[in-house]
Amino acid sequence: MSSNLIVGAAACIIGVIYTVQAFYLPKAPIGDPLSPIYFPAALGIIMLICGLGLLLTEIKKGVYRNKEKGKTHRKNKKTITLITLTVAFGLIYAFIFERFGFVISTTLFLGAIFFLINGKRKWTINIIVSLVFSGSIWYVFGKLLGISLP
Amino acid sequence: MEDVLANLAYGFSVALTPTNLILVAVGGLFGTIMGMLPGIGPATGIAVLLPMTFSMNPASALITMCGIYYGAMYGGSRSSILINTPGDGAAIAATFDGYPMAQKGEAGPALAISAIASFIGGIIAVVVMTLLAVPVARFALKFGPAEYFSLMVFALSATAAISKGNLIKGLISMLLGLMISTVGIDLQSGVPRFTFGVLELQTGIDFLVVIIGMYALGEVFKFYESIDVSSKLRTTKFGRIWVTREQWRRCVLPILRSAPVGFLIGVLPGAGGTMASMVAYNNEKQLAKEPERFGKGAIEGLAAPEAANNAASVGALIPMLTLGVPGSGTTAIMMGALMMLGLKPGPLLFQNNADVAWGVISSMYVGNIILAIINIPLAGLLVKILAVPPKILYPIILGLAFVGTYTLNYSIVDFYLLLLFGLVGYFMKKLKIPTAPLILAAIVGGSMEQSFRQALTLSDGSLKIFVSSTISIVLLILAALSIAYPFVIDLMKKKKNVSASE
Amino acid sequence: MRFLRKRSVGLVGVVVLVLLVLSLAGCSSDNQAGEGKKDNKEAEYPVKPFEFIAPGGPGGGWDTTIRTVAKVLEDQKLVSQPMPVINKPGGGGAVGLAYMQEKKGSPYHVIVYSPPLLLINLNGSTKLSYKDLTPLTRLIMDYGIFVVHPDSPYKTINDVMEALKEDPKSVKIAGSSSPGSMDHIAFLKAAKAAGVKNLKEIEYISYQGNEGLAQLMGGHVDLFSTGASEVVGALESGDIRALAVTSAERIGAGKLAEVPTLIEQGINTTFENWRGLFGPPEMPDYAVDYLVAALIKMVETDQWKEMCEKNGWNEAFLGPEEFLKFIEKTNEEYKEILREIGMLKQQ
Incomplete structure (x- = not known):
């Protein structure tokens, strides 16, 4: 189509x-x-x-175009899985954001995304980046700018 | 004239004191950083830094706030160019050609021209403001609801028309945007529309959520398609930071044309930077000899909106300073702050607090120069962002998108909207529907409908009000022309081809 | 180029330093622990930080009010725990009201409100009302003002009312909020008291923010109803002319003080845009007593008086019982007007 x-x-x-x-x-x-x-x-x-x-x-x-199958199809499938998972993580993130507080929920969310796209093998980088990101954002926003995050 | 020069000289004596110089620089840098973060624009920037200005004298406080304000304008387009994620509405037009430039490995020149164009646009606007602030403000008062409506029709039709490949798709995108703008309490009647009982939706959908969702999340989703190959595809060589003579030559006229346009739109209360930059972009595309280059990394397509946007941000200060009527959310916060400092913005500000009024105008010259100095070397640092492996960079963009969204309304409901618009943005890109008309419509749609109905209330229901003033007629004609123009060009080309083949 | 880059790095360093110093200065206020150790929690209260809530966004009226209160209470050391302010905007204040319901019985939550607290309930936006909060104190008031273009044929507010009596559609009234909210009610209250009959037919055009002021100056609308502190600048410069203020006695200084009240012109009514503080429903008595005592001391301080003057606020302190009575009375008045124009949808 x-x-x-x-x-x-x-x-x-x-x-x-x-x-x-x-x-x-x-x-x-x-x-x-x-x-x-x-x-x-x-x-x-x-x-x-x-x-x-x-x-x-x-x-x-006239609907005559019926092309592109096979390879692109598989690639599409992977993209759709990734997007679905990201949205699912996003929904979970929204759900836990105010319950667990900013730092914990953001670390979990980012960690999950990192494992999703950066792979399990680089787990050290994944964890370090998520922790540093949540921590520094929390510090900059909460302490320096006075924007309160839960 | 001599008066103006004397006043200006006095202003510079205020603006050039070491304290004020440092304040405008610190404010500018701060604003640039805030502007780069998605969702955090000048309004939030000024609001959160407000308490720091309480202990300053009024002139210094206003100078600092202006620094943050322009800084955010400079900063907003940095992320548009580098990662296709505008920092706020006014920076959307910078993604059209700025991001393609970065993809071609021209991130350096793109950042440089955006700083240069912003600088020139800002300076032109400040010069006009110095000479004509009061008459310009009086002109802006001529805009009643009918004129606003016509202006918005013009901006929207011009934007829908540039998606010339398929006008219907452009229209569909625009209609979606207008539909988004109908969510919330209807200002004229006070009834809630399309809120489905959700309290958070009563204030409407914040257009920044739409932007962040469609651009930042849309970009991340698009990256997923090329997740396995992308690391090899990215350019890691950035080349020179400065622009070439040829690039500069292409940009001069567009910058000079766009600055006054942006300035005038900026002066109108409620119109603002987004409309200014979109209109400037559309103008340049329609005037261009090779419009097909636009959207594929044409440097003038970046320079024009940047100049317009910065000129608009200067223009927006005029109604606040001279009439006491803030023209945008940001200037409203600034005005609140001024009143807390014991100043009364309005025509008398120039008499009663000459040091503040002229100090601020002078600091705009200084601020623009300082920001250009900060931003050009900053470009060298910023392009390094592109060297971060995408598999690390994109999750961070995702994280920033969520944080930025939260700071808009401190509400989780916006997270759901963000995800929704991320998906919408992704599928629109897949289905080749232009996104710009949707965003502009989402921003101006609400006030377009309200202006229309305000005008009809004023005229007791007669549509004649829309053609009863010259301004309104001119704008409506421009709107019609902008829709017709692409077709006329096509027709002329066809004729040419026919006669050539004969 | 390289030279510049080094310099910019240096600049970043300076900025970071400046910010650190500022933030340290901000944090250095001392957090004394509660005096003496008694075993019941009433005596030890407060033992943890408060949460002050603005039901609107940063920079708005509610936000500035509660931030000012928190700052003065902290600077004057009237409350021994920190009072961070958080924003819960949305639904014209209804989101904040719903949030307070989750904090039922908490001694540590304080929120600021003004007339919209009553109006969002009366117009059906929310089922919750002022009854779902614990009133603490009324703090300040602003008043409505009716302004016209300097060349307007209307010289007094009675000219306007006469014109409306003849043809309710002849005067286009503008305000900065949607129908059924403050600016609209303020004018209708005056019209009703002046004996205008068809309140429902009076044409009201709402503008966003303060755009209405520009529309009035441009001569697009006939009369603009707004808060008195919003138009002081334009009034001083002569760009607009004021017909009446809605206070009981004249207010302010300069040109504002020359504006007659409605009562002076024979229209016997007032409209107050009050702001006050509330606790969550069922807030414990010891917390109410503690906070009210601290606020009574606060309104006597020079710092508070100075902040009020800067913001153009009129001090209007009322304790919890009087405040509640005041709210009940105004609620009835609003109800009557909304009923008359068919906007009463209380659930």
Whole structure:
């Protein structure tokens, strides 16, 4: 599937969902009650039109491109795994950030990322860099700049 | 004129005292460092350093704050160029051509030209400010809601139009940005929109989270694709730091054109550096003889927004100093600080506190020179960042992105948004959707809608208000032209080709 | 080039040194331990650092207020433990309010609030209200002011009210916050007292930050409702003209002191933008007593008075009981106005 088709389809879906949501927005208590709704509704509808436009031009061109398989596919798979793991670590990080405090959670998070992309073999560097980073950021922000980190 | 010179001389006698010289230098360096960190822009920089200025006299305090302010402007684009991660909104345009330059091994010249362009832009703006501060501020007052709306339409359409390859994709990107800007409490009616009951979303999505997510995280995700090969691909030779004569020749006119544009946009309360640098970039791209070089490391594509951005940051001080109306978040904090120091910003500042007003203007000359001196050698140090193995560098960028995001609102909700926009940014790059229209729309979208509705309230619902002032008409025409221009050029080229082949 | 680089390294060194010295100076205030060792925790209180909370971002009104309080309490050695300030912005203060609920019963948390504490509850932004906090003291007040362009046809506030009585849409009112919040309520309260009937139909345009002031100077709107301390500069220079302040008696110095109150002009009402401190719900009595005692001493110090003057704050101290009564009374007043314009959504 060509990238334009995906974009077109995605734009249509977003357009529809957003427009529907827009009509459920609360009404304004003073002035025109619909005033908070016009702009979002217009955005959603234009988005839908753009998506449809893109889809139609692509379909007119015909979907003939079916290339790039195999090698790139495997590479893609690895990228997607890495991204998924990073996002997962990020979510865990967000969850523990205020519970464990900045230094511990950041060291854990960075450590995890380092092991993910720098490999297990270089574990000394991984641990040292994560510790030094969290420690120094905490010191600079918390102590020198007075920005309080948990 | 003589008055101005006499005042300026008096100002220099204030600005050139050893204490104030050291303060502007320290402030500038500090600001540069703050500006380089994602999420920490001039506003946070000044806010956190505010307590230190309490013990100073008003002139020194303001001079220090201005130092931090420009420093952050200089610093913001360092990380744009080196790691494709803008420090704040105004530095986004620096990624367009600055990062490709760094990838080509021209990081040195890129950093140098950005410092030079910032310097020239800053100095031009300060000269205009010295001569015309008050009339310029009066002009800015002519901008009512209708004019603001037209200005934002112009900036957005120009940005969407440069993604000429596929206008529809540019539009989709812009619409996404506008959708992001509708999240939060609607200013005109007070009702919450798209907040899904999350309190933190009531103040809206901070556009800096969008920027950090899409650029910093997006960049890390993109790096994953080449994780096995990238260490070999990176240039480790940086070549010279200075620019060549040829590069300089390309940049002179763009810098000179962009500085006044940036300055004027900066003067308008609420418009700011992001819009200034985007408009300057779009101008240069449309004026260029070979627009296809833009986005692939054209040095003038970096010089123009940098000059505009710095000129805008000077311009933004004018409404605060002369009218007592802060034009941006940063100047609002500065104004708060001035009032705590017992000063009343406004036209009388120049009469009652001449030492402060003129001292500050003079320190802008001095500050810009000092920052250029700091930043050019700093470039030599900074390019070394690129020598850090990417497998170490990228996790650190990730860490900085999270810390920077946290300092924006001290809220974990922003972490989730950051991850979300990281993914959005990555997929947009994969699907070849331009990201700049989204970001600009996310920044100006809110005030665009509000201005539109403010204007309609003022006119009792009549759309005529948008064509009832010259300023507004001119801006709307410019907007239409900027959309039409690429098509006209295409058409002309086709005609040429047809006639040539006959 | 190399020479320059060396110099820049030297410069970095100097900066780091300066910063170290500054930070050391900042930390050197002595942390005396609690006096005497008694075995119950009430007597030893406070034994650990406080947490002072600003429910808005750095640099805003709440933030400056609580940072000033913390600084004066520390400088004057009125509280024996450090008082770091943290920011919990969001939801117009509702995020900070939710945060305080997590600290229920804690003797170590203090937050600052002003009228939005009441308004975010009345307009339905949050179910929590002032009842979910322990009032400590009211500290300061700012007042509303109504300003117009120097060439405006409206010479007194009554001219404006007369015009509104004839056609509620004829005067475009601007403010710096969304409808149903302070600037809007301040004006409506005056309009109501002046006998304007259709409050709901009065057109109100909200601007971000202080942009409204520029819009007024540019002649785009007719009247701007804002805080008195925000417009002192423009008032002194004659770029704007003030019709009325919402205080009971005249305030400030210079041109500001020449502005008549609403009451002087026959409109019998006031509007106060108060700021005060609160503890979490069910804060123990010994903590309330300790903090209130320290704050009573604080407002008497020269340093506090000086800070108030610099910031344009009017001192308005009230102890816990009077403060609570004051809040209850204003809450009813706001409620009535919001009901009248259909914005009351209290849950």
